[in-house]
Amino acid sequence: MLLQYGNLTVDRKWKVIEKMPPGYSRVYYVRGGEVQYEDAERKVPLRAECLYIFPSASPYSIRQNPQIRLNCTYFHIDIFPALITGLIEIPVESDPVVKTLLLSITASIDAKDTKLTFALSDVFELYCKERHLFLSPKQQISNVLLYIADHIGQKMGVEELCGMAGYNEQYFIRLFKKTVGMSPYQYIISYRLVEAKKLLRTDMSVTHIAKATGYSDIKSFSRSFRTNAGLSPTAFRNARGIQP
Secondary structure, eight states, X not given: XXXXXXXXXXXXXXXXXXXXXXXXXXXXXXXXOOEEEEOSSOEEEEOTTEEEEOOSSSOEEEEEOTTSOOEEEEEEEOOTTOBXXXXXXXXXXXXXXXXXXXXXXXXXXXXXXXXXXXXXXXXXXXXXXXXXXXXXXXXXXXXXXXXXXXXXXXXXXXXXXXXXXXXXHHHHHHHHHHHHSSXXXXXXXXXXXXXXXXXXXXXXXXXHHHHHTTOSSHHHHHHHHHHHHSSOHHHHHHHTTSOO
């Protein structure tokens, strides 16, 4: 599902620091700039005329030279319950299908054709699935992820999730972390943050968003959001749609 998109040259102060796996994937079609991606495994410079699909299930950061800013078409996609655990790079010139698709997405964004942009995003997701770029977790883990998504507004314990998967707690936590990139508890916090960001792009009040994402009060929600997103829910809402 498409969450956010645009064609732009980013602000000089732009950077991305995902301390926790974001739960969705950024996609950049890079046209210019001096930018470096970094995760626990490697550092990679982003190259012009390449498509990058960023991890949904691993922490990472992206920084630029403010004198040579990133210019790109970007979109954020929610591929749940599939996962991406590492950076994917596709040279656009070597794949005529993805080149045509990205040019179409860029043009539809420029034309402000929202319906077409969403439709082309769906085609892009199909392209990725057909080329097995997304990781499909074991059925037991997929069931747990779906359960968390359906009950994100409720309290959930590891024992409950273990019983659902049919594993003992130690093995379940180890398997979950290996598959998803974080512990079940961390994943629930991360997923709440993703859902909160989606809802902050609507007109729903912050109080109702806190309740819908499983927080007992707005104070604990705001504290958790600021800790993980780096800014308050209100500041995020006011800044929405500006940065990739």
